[in-house]
Amino acid sequence: MTALLDIADLVVGHGPVTALHGVSLRVNSGEIVALVGANGAGKSTLLRALMGLVPVTSGEIMFDGTPLTGPAWSRARRGLGYCPEGRRVFPGLTVEENLNVAAAPGASLDTVYKLFPPLANRRDAPGWQLSGGEQQMLAVGRALMARPKLLLLDEPSLGLSPLLTDELLARLRAIASDGVAVLLAEQNAAAALEVADRAYVLHLGHTVDDGSAADPGLRQRVREGILSAKGLTSG
Amino acid sequence: MLQVLVNSLALGSAYALLALGFVLILNAVNAVNFAQGDLVMAGGFVAVAFGMLLPVPGIVLLPLVLVVMALIGRALAAVAYFPLKSRPPVSVFISTIAVGIILQNLANALFGAEPRAAPPLFAGGLVELGGIVVSRQALAIIAVAAVMIAAQYVLFQRTALGRRLRATAQDREMAEALGIRVNHVIAATFAIAAAYAGAAGLLLANTFFVTPTDGGNYILKAYIAVVIGGWGSVPGAVVGALLIALFEVMLPSLPLIVPGLAGLPGASWLFSQTIATILLYLMLLVVLVVRPQGLFGEAVQRRA
Ligand SMILES: Nc1ncnc2c1ncn2[C@@H]1O[C@H](COP(=O)(O)OP(=O)(O)OP(=O)(O)O)[C@@H](O)[C@H]1O
Ligand SMILES: [Mg+2]
Numbered sequence: 001m002t003a004l005l006d007i008a009d010l011v012v013g014h015g016p017v018t019a020l021h022g023v024s025l026r027v028n029s030g031e032i033v034a035l036v037g038a039n040g041a042g043k044s045t046l047l048r049a050l051m052g053l054v055p056v057t058s059g060e061i062m063f064d065g066t067p068l069t070g071p072a073w074s075r076a077r078r079g080l081g082y083c084p085e086g087r088r089v090f091p092g093l094t095v096e097e098n099l100n101v102a103a104a105p106g107a108s109l110d111t112v113y114k115l116f117p118p119l120a121n122r123r124d125a126p127g128w129q130l131s132g133g134e135q136q137m138l139a140v141g142r143a144l145m146a147r148p149k150l151l152l153l154d155e156p157s158l159g160l161s162p163l164l165t166d167e168l169l170a171r172l173r174a175i176a177s178d179g180v181a182v183l184l185a186e187q188n189a190a191a192a193l194e195v196a197d198r199a200y201v202l203h204l205g206h207t208v209d210d211g212s213a214a215d216p217g218l219r220q221r222v223r224e225g226i227l228s229a230k231g232l233t234s235g
Numbered sequence: 236m237l238q239v240l241v242n243s244l245a246l247g248s249a250y251a252l253l254a255l256g257f258v259l260i261l262n263a264v265n266a267v268n269f270a271q272g273d274l275v276m277a278g279g280f281v282a283v284a285f286g287m288l289l290p291v292p293g294i295v296l297l298p299l300v301l302v303v304m305a306l307i308g309r310a311l312a313a314v315a316y317f318p319l320k321s322r323p324p325v326s327v328f329i330s331t332i333a334v335g336i337i338l339q340n341l342a343n344a345l346f347g348a349e350p351r352a353a354p355p356l357f358a359g360g361l362v363e364l365g366g367i368v369v370s371r372q373a374l375a376i377i378a379v380a381a382v383m384i385a386a387q388y389v390l391f392q393r394t395a396l397g398r399r400l401r402a403t404a405q406d407r408e409m410a411e412a413l414g415i416r417v418n419h420v421i422a423a424t425f426a427i428a429a430a431y432a433g434a435a436g437l438l439l440a441n442t443f444f445v446t447p448t449d450g451g452n453y454i455l456k457a458y459i460a461v462v463i464g465g466w467g468s469v470p471g472a473v474v475g476a477l478l479i480a481l482f483e484v485m486l487p488s489l490p491l492i493v494p495g496l497a498g499l500p501g502a503s504w505l506f507s508q509t510i511a512t513i514l515l516y517l518m519l520l521v522v523l524v525v526r527p528q529g530l531f532g533e534a535v536q537r538r539a
Pocket of ligand 1: 014015018019040041045046
């Protein structure tokens, strides 16, 4: 299988702070890949670098066979759908306007409404009136309106109940089965590994682990890694 | 009485076009376009120039003025906004002041300091309307401004470009990450804002003439309208502009409307343009203290 996204030795800094120290990562077509790691691991930085929202110091990003460069709008039009940390729905636009404003030729509102039925009932509500869960559905739906080849999801579980998180992540299966690859950045590693095909573990800007999401060994190491990062393991 | 009301409504609707343009740029780039007043002046002179070349009524010149002013707005974005877009908003404030001064000097060099008049929209003179006599030009100004305000509403609320304009104003980075070419959208906003200021210039330059130094007065009007209406609120800008004009025109005319007032001691002093201006600033202060968010400022999220 050829890689849709192929990142090699990516180094990204925020001014003097280096957030990613040479990260390599692949996403194949139609695949869901989880990117897990604690606070400050560099997950958001990686997704923002892919969108061209933070400058890359060095490394190479290949997308769909050609280098990924240029301003954010051109990357979106090449097939990257971005759902940012904190949702960032347009507060003064209605649900339907939020979706339409991102629409690529051939995109359909019905597809999104079928995926997230609660949005259909709220189509005329302004973004600022939505609940956190509705905002998250809208942010994912909006990214899908660009008809992406690769959906970049940053921390969709943030602020959602466990139930709502599971429901939302379960939708990713439906999205992937439509041929859209997903790169899912999550602190909630357990939930992310549940839905992903493969996973990378990011720690302080380094990929420290990767493998099949179903691999019990990886799951075990992630669990222990998180516990030790939180200082919860005993001696 | 009604005649005075029509006149103040006419002035107010021209101010509204000016304030609308001001608030659109404010929302799009979060910066004050200080050249907005000079763009009104420029629009007035563009109308004067076209009027000298073509002996046609102002309404025929309006589309020409809109196009020329949109190009000037595009140029304003190119010189005063884009080079500074990653700097603090105050640098745009300063660069637009500079462009305003350039426009002033240009107008002075081309047309001289003497007041000039643009042609009336349809015809000059008075018309009788249901028993009252009002100025044709005032009625025409109200009609043209109303159409342009409605057009702005439709453009922003009902079209794809309008959605992009609002999305860009609300979260530029997010808009760009969704495939919107935000620089084009911002350039379009500047073009629209300048076109609206230019239209105000055409509308005002018949009754009130146009001189190269008019801009300072107009930018103050826009600023006050937007503060009163609510910083960033589009309907607020329109309402604020109408209130200002009502004040400016009505107060000096009060003795005409209420004859008893003319007999008061100091009436000619009290009901003067100067006092109207002072009261306007007082009103501004009161709004700033009592309701700093302005009349329409409560739902910040609904800006644009
Ligand atoms: N705008 C910024 N300016 C300076 N440093 C930043 C900036 N954004 C992120 N960083 C730093 O880069 C590193 C990676 O941050 P990043 O936000 O990518 O982590 P994350 O994995 O997304 O964390 P979280 O799970 O908390 O969202 C951190 O050390 C952070 O402090
Ligand atoms: Mg993050």
